[in-house]
Amino acid sequence: MGGLLHEWTDGWFALWSLVARLSYFDGYEIYVSVVLIVAGLAMGAAAESAKKRGL
Template sequence: MKTFLGLLCFVLLSQGVGGLLYELTDGWFQLWSFVSRADFFDGYEIYVSVVLIVAGGAMGAAAGAATRKDGP
């Protein structure tokens, strides 16, 4: 579970940072960002990217707090 949460953290953070970089640099980071390609986010790309970064941080915190239970 910890590995899955860590992977999800990486994906969310990279998409959020990529989306912000795409918006702030006028399109230099197009390959990194799913948010810039999705038509239903038009006008809200920066907000969605910030939400992805926050969600990635939360997943990272959850991955750090995840422990394996041994026993019943």
């Protein structure tokens, strides 16, 4: 979420964004931030599901 805030506010949230600091992702910061958010939600859902099943 910090990466998107950094991109949308022209750098106000510079300390929140790891993606903006890595030159490898230049030009793809928004896409990488969205992928990280989706991956985080998927991992949270998987952990919750495992907890409910007693794993």
